[in-house]
Amino acid sequence: MIIDQRQIRQVYLVCGKTDLRRGIDGLAGVVQDQFELDPYNQALYLFCGTRKDRFKALYWDGDGFLLLYKRIENGRLQWPTNQNALRKLNAKQLRRLLSGWSLDATLHKTCPPGHEK
Numbered sequence: 001m002i003i004d005q006r007q008i009r010q011v012y013l014v015c016g017k018t019d020l021r022r023g024i025d026g027l028a029g030v031v032q033d034q035f036e037l038d039p040y041n042q043a044l045y046l047f048c049g050t051r052k053d054r055f056k057a058l059y060w061d062g063d064g065f066l067l068l069y070k071r072i073e074n075g076r077l078q079w080p081t082n083q084n085a086l087r088k089l090n091a092k093q094l095r096r097l098l099s100g101w102s103l104d105a106t107l108h109k110t111c112p113p114g115h116e117k
Helices: 024-035 091-098
Strands: 011-014 043-050 054-060 067-070 086-089
Touching: 011 024, 011 091, 024 043, 024 054, 024 067, 086 091
Parallel strands: 011 043
Antiparallel strands: 011 086, 043 054, 054 067
């Protein structure tokens, strides 16, 4: 990842759908206005659109914002759907999400999309 994970203080997943046409200012506004958090606090904020095959990440690295965009070619993200909720993730949950696994399912019960037996 382009971000030094040791510098990330917290990872927040914005549940539900976010309009991914928003840029840095729009997503920082969601963080401030909707969740009353400081987008300058070196936390990584993750946002997903309707299709669940792409997401954006917003991160303040100390002298500017990074806006990352990823599109998954095979499968969909297991993104929580409870709109207007924010969820803190640990490093393991972040890896699971970005690998296509559900955040909460056990490894024995859920396979990532495209990896079914």
